Amino acid sequence: DVQLQAFGGGLVQAGGSLRLSCAVSGFTFDDYSIGWFRQAPGKEREGISCIRRSDGSAYYADSVKGRFIISSDNAKNMVYLQMNSLKPDDTAVYYCAGDQTQAIFIATMTSESHLCNYWGQGTQVTVSS
Numbered sequence: 001d002v003q004l005q006a007f008g009g010g011l012v013q014a015g016g017s018l019r020l021s022c023a024v025s026g027f028t029f030d031d032y033s034i035g036w037f038r039q040a041p042g043k044e045r046e047g048i049s050c051i052r053r054s055d056g057s058a059y060y061a062d063s064v065k066g067r068f069i070i071s072s073d074n075a076k077n078m079v080y081l082q083m084n085s086l087k088p089d090d091t092a093v094y095y096c097a098g099d100q101t102q103a104i105f106i107a108t109m110t111s112e113s114h115l116c117n118y119w120g121q122g123t124q125v126t127v128s129s
Contacts, residue, residue: 001026014088021081024032024098031101037108049061049108081094094124097116
């Protein structure tokens with residue numbers, strides 16, 4: 001069974017950094033990708049970044065471009081989201097999702113999270129001003 005587990009959230013001051021981790025297991029197809037989404041209270045779930053495990057191709061939403069870095073350690077079956085220069089607007093529950101590459105990239109770019117079949121539990125990130 002596919003399993004994803006997101007962790008690493010916490011409370012940080014504005015301007016600070018956090019690294020989220022997503023432990024990935026159970027995929028039986030080679031070309032899959034992992035995406036990071038976030039959902040703030042009262043808002044829709046937003047796709048923010050994704051990475052293709054096979055070649056490291058990545059996408060960033062404008063809201064995080066230049067501040068967040070996604071990476072993958074295939075040997076450890078981990079995907080990371082390094083979040084720098086955090087702002088109070090980054091406060092949200094963060095989720096990792098996995099699926100076929102096309103589904104993940106489209107879902108992340110359009111924030112159509114229903115296109116992703118596999119989800120980890122969320123991890124809360126709170127940025128204080």
